[in-house]
Amino acid sequence: MPTLVEVARHAGVTPATVSNVLRNRGRVGDATRERVLAAIATLGYTPHLSARALAEGRAPTIALMVSSIANPFYPEFALAVENALRRSGQFLIICNTDGDPQTGRAYLDQIAGTLSAGVLVMNANLDFADLRATERRGAPVVLCMWERPHAEPGLPCVAVDFRLAGELAAAHLLSLGHRRIGVIVGSKPSGIHAARYEGFLDAMRAAALDGTAAPVRYARDTTQGGHDAALELLQTHPDLTALFTTNDLPALGAMQAAADLGLDVPRQLSVVGITDIRLARESRPALTTVAVPTVEAAELAVALLRELIEAPDGAAGVGRESRMCVASAPRLVIRASTGPVASGALR
Structure with missing residues (x-):
């Protein structure tokens, strides 16, 4: 196998010039870059990741x-x-914790700072003390899709205003x-979807309605969880004309429950979700939802993590805990799962 020296x-x-071309760093003239790329192609050179990690002093991943790779989001x-x-x-390493803090802690101990230069955390049910310990070992951490832009978590993060998302869906x-309107929250009362439910309450207050009087079920953030919660809500409160759900998967399950009960969506029951996963567009009826800026948030998270990784020694820790990037505002996407209250329906 050819080497970088060859x-x-x-x-x-x-x-060093070859290394700069491979990493797209440094000042390399176009003609020189073309010669290096041609040599790489001719010799069939493939960078050795372990050697690169040793040379650069950090992992290339x-x-x-x-929390669950089974969740399509x-x-x-x-x-x-x-x-x-x-x-x-x-390169990317995906660590699926299955919502288990012990599994997450094991990943942090075994991967952070060795196999990976930094860690992006997405609702993985990890203790902040473990994440701060990971930072102290030299592997920066960035929280992704933090749901409360107005409340810093004490760790670098990329935030999305999910409270506004809940408000838009309810409005x-x-x-x-x-x-x-019935409510299905895809987490525990104090869980990650709490801000979305607060947005629902905001919209109800703005309409001079008592949102706390709306029947609520807390469910697993899955299609089955949404199905079971909706079935119970609709059987207990047959006068409901709409369901507000805090995520798309429970919303899709709610539509399945409506079908099981012979209810037409949206003529007899409207359903709205939050996130806008691909399945929301592909379901029938297509799901009305509040889209969040997934791609933008991912790119902001990568940029922030790279900035922390590449900061000079000592500089990365200055104000690190208060670093927050806020992504664009969520937006309502109206599809076929919502419609006006049927004539004669209770309000």
């Missing part, structure tokens, strides 16, 4: 911690992260005349 000799440049986010990393010549149902 590529340099073939191109008539120094090994980034870890992404997620996380692969969509991971793809956006991978695309951003690929442009900088880095849409209210604009269609719905007043008997």
